[in-house]
Amino acid sequence: MTANSLADVPLEKTNDFRTLEKECHLTASALEQKAFVPARRAGNLIFVSGQLPLVEGRILNPGTVGDTVSVEQASDAAKVAAQHCLTVLEKELGSLDQVEAVVKINGYVASTPGFTAQATVIDAASRLVLDTLGDAGIHARLSIGVASLPLGAPVEIELIAIVK
Numbered sequence: 001m002t003a004n005s006l007a008d009v010p011l012e013k014t015n016d017f018r019t020l021e022k023e024c025h026l027t028a029s030a031l032e033q034k035a036f037v038p039a040r041r042a043g044n045l046i047f048v049s050g051q052l053p054l055v056e057g058r059i060l061n062p063g064t065v066g067d068t069v070s071v072e073q074a075s076d077a078a079k080v081a082a083q084h085c086l087t088v089l090e091k092e093l094g095s096l097d098q099v100e101a102v103v104k105i106n107g108y109v110a111s112t113p114g115f116t117a118q119a120t121v122i123d124a125a126s127r128l129v130l131d132t133l134g135d136a137g138i139h140a141r142l143s144i145g146v147a148s149l150p151l152g153a154p155v156e157i158e159l160i161a162i163v164k
Helices: 071-093 118-137
Strands: 039-042 045-051 099-110 140-146 155-163
Touching: 039 071, 045 071, 045 099, 071 099, 071 118, 071 155, 099 118, 118 140, 118 155
Parallel strands: 099 140
Antiparallel strands: 039 045, 045 155, 099 155
16 A cells, blocks of 8 residues: 555554554544655565654653653553554554565654663664564664754654565
């Protein structure tokens, strides 16, 4: 499935969800019209746009890690954002079984200048992908601190995968 806009992405779930299904909901407010699509295929690669930790239309644990957001809260947010990446993959491919391998995860952490545990925060996203996809979830990764993220999110996750 290829969407012309985020509004074209269907909201129904399939049976392929194995983790966090009850806690994460990609809501209509998360799919408002933007100048980009949730994912774009290029040959056998699929690039998932950066996903925020939205739960029922609100950012989970908004703020800056190292200031108003703890490592544990940011890790929880990273799991939610990673689940949204998997949601996008499932919607685009019809099933997570169509993922041959996750190539790379990029994780951005809104953090204070002295904060250095970005990798610890993004580990939660990596573990979720590995737990959900097994060996197909083994990936390279970037975890980087940034001054701020959209909507005050503490993390943003993007993903690149190989499609069968």
